[in-house]
Amino acid sequence: MNHGDTIAAIATATGRGAVGIVRVSGPQSAFIANQMLGCLPTPRHATLLTFRDAAGTPLDEGLALWFPAPHSYTGEDVLELQGHGGAIVLQQVLERALALGARLARPGEFSERAFLNGRFDLAAAEAVADLIDASSTAAARAALRSLQGEFSSQLASLVASLTELRVYVEAAIDFPDEELDLLADGAIAERLSRLQLRITVLGNTARQGVLLRDGVSVVIAGRPNVGKSSLFNRLAERDVAIVTDIAGTTRDVLRQSIQLDGLPVTVVDTAGLRRTEDTVEREGVRRAYAEVAQADRILLVVDDTCGVGAEEQDILAELPEALVRTSLTVVRNKADLSGRPVGLADGPLGPEVTISAVSGAGLTALSAHLKAVVGFSTPEAGEFSARRRHLVALQQATTHIDTAIDTLATRALELLAEELRLAQERIGEITGAVTSDDLLGQIFSGFCIGK
Ligand SMILES: Nc1nc2c(ncn2[C@@H]2O[C@H](COP(=O)(O)OP(=O)(O)O)[C@@H](O)[C@H]2O)c(=O)[nH]1
Numbered sequence: 001m002n003h004g005d006t007i008a009a010i011a012t013a014t015g016r017g018a019v020g021i022v023r024v025s026g027p028q029s030a031f032i033a034n035q036m037l038g039c040l041p042t043p044r045h046a047t048l049l050t051f052r053d054a055a056g057t058p059l060d061e062g063l064a065l066w067f068p069a070p071h072s073y074t075g076e077d078v079l080e081l082q083g084h085g086g087a088i089v090l091q092q093v094l095e096r097a098l099a100l101g102a103r104l105a106r107p108g109e110f111s112e113r114a115f116l117n118g119r120f121d122l123a124a125a126e127a128v129a130d131l132i133d134a135s136s137t138a139a140a141r142a143a144l145r146s147l148q149g150e151f152s153s154q155l156a157s158l159v160a161s162l163t164e165l166r167v168y169v170e171a172a173i174d175f176p177d178e179e180l181d182l183l184a185d186g187a188i189a190e191r192l193s194r195l196q197l198r199i200t201v202l203g204n205t206a207r208q209g210v211l212l213r214d215g216v217s218v219v220i221a222g223r224p225n226v227g228k229s230s231l232f233n234r235l236a237e238r239d240v241a242i243v244t245d246i247a248g249t250t251r252d253v254l255r256q257s258i259q260l261d262g263l264p265v266t267v268v269d270t271a272g273l274r275r276t277e278d279t280v281e282r283e284g285v286r287r288a289y290a291e292v293a294q295a296d297r298i299l300l301v302v303d304d305t306c307g308v309g310a311e312e313q314d315i316l317a318e319l320p321e322a323l324v325r326t327s328l329t330v331v332r333n334k335a336d337l338s339g340r341p342v343g344l345a346d347g348p349l350g351p352e353v354t355i356s357a358v359s360g361a362g363l364t365a366l367s368a369h370l371k372a373v374v375g376f377s378t379p380e381a382g383e384f385s386a387r388r389r390h391l392v393a394l395q396q397a398t399t400h401i402d403t404a405i406d407t408l409a410t411r412a413l414e415l416l417a418e419e420l421r422l423a424q425e426r427i428g429e430i431t432g433a434v435t436s437d438d439l440l441g442q443i444f445s446g447f448c449i450g451k
């Protein structure tokens with residue numbers, strides 16, 4: 001694909017640095033190189049050259065790299081100028097490239113061109129950004145695997161299976177006389193459920209990738225003085241929040257980013273939930289409820305020497321029922337006083353973890369529980385990064401396959417074909433690849449139509 005214009009940008013981070021890189025991509029790149037460097041550098045070799053302005057005055061000296069199309073990141077002619085990493089010097093080099101006919105690149109435009117030129121698919125392009133934004137080693141490793149095609153290759157194999165199935169079904173529709181009785185031997189049903197299983201497995205791995213990328217938020221809530229801030233400090237592994245035996249100590253919302261075996265978690269400490277006349281504390285309570293409503297997981301801390309009482313029931317009554325049912329863990333704190341054994345148990349409101357925020361007992365069980373409830377397993381080989389939109393698309397694809405399985409019973413081949421097409425389209429949305437022309441090509445080349 002040919003994008004008429006040439007783009008340029010400073011590719012390194014702003015600020016002082018040992019080196020700074022200006023990147024140019026597009027048809028004008030060779031002209032820009034010749035004008036600035038006085039020559040076109042040998043392809044893919046680092047050449048030490050002087051970068052000059054229009055009058056021939058040196059702007060900087062550094063390595064010039066010339067990547068002729070299509071063997072470059074974008075698939076176009078690319079010039080990379082590695083000079084000194086100063087704001088002014090880089091700006092001058094960039095402006096020279098712009099004066100020579102390039103325009104300033106939009107964010108992500110080099111990667112966008114790489115995708116449009118088929119250098120990688122959409123999922124891999126997204127992984128480029130995820131690798132740069134990775135907030136943990138595990139997340140970075142997963143993004144690199146996606147970038148290298150771990151996710152894409154599995155999607156491609158799903159699409160191949162779907163296409164193959166569609167070829168059969170569409171042929172049966174078009175040539176009923178050929179007696180391609182697909183339904184008789186149950187082969188289609190079996191292939192559909194195998195496919196369904198593969199999408200589900202892929203979705204589960206993708207979910208890990210989403211968790212690694214986005215993390216989860218855990219909000220600590222409860223009435224005053226039960227030990228919320230003490231637990232918060234434990235999880236943060238330092239004294240962030242003020243702990244006293246005075247009710248109403250915490251009024252602001254406090255946040256801390258932590259990691260549980262590579263899972264990024266934002267832990268939120270909140271004001272004790274109670275009715276109060278104090279204006280400041282009341283605002284704290286309002287904010288606390290707002291945080292709880294957005295939490296991936298709520299830790300309702302109770303003082304285990306008192307247990308779950310009327311105050312806790314009042315708090316629960318304020319929360320959406322669905323949230324309580326799906327996202328609540330009761331944390332029984334002060335086990336050192338109550339004498340209850342620490343660890344995970346089932347309770348009337350859902351899971352309960354008994355801990356002592358003061359001694360740290362039960363904290364390991366609490367982290368293990370948190371990882372388990374959000375569906376996070378310790379990163380292992382085969383992991384790749386993914387985004388929520390991928391999960392949504394995979395989920396929609398399974399819905400279409402489900403419907404396809406249902407239509408088998410009615411022998412409505414057109415409906416079956418349509419559901420398969422929609423499932424493939426959803427997966428194609430992940431990779432950015434599917435067009436109906438592709439499919440037609442596949443069908444005609446795979447089947448002997450004239451027969
Ligand atoms: N014995 C004991 N005391 C605790 C424990 N956790 C918190 N406390 C005490 O309970 C009081 C209130 O703690 P704090 O963390 O400020 O509670 P918050 O109001 O819920 O944030 C403080 O005096 C803490 O030292 C615990 O596990 N055991």
Ligand SMILES: [Mg+2]
Pocket residue numbers: 228229230241242249250270271272
């Ligand atoms: Mg507190």
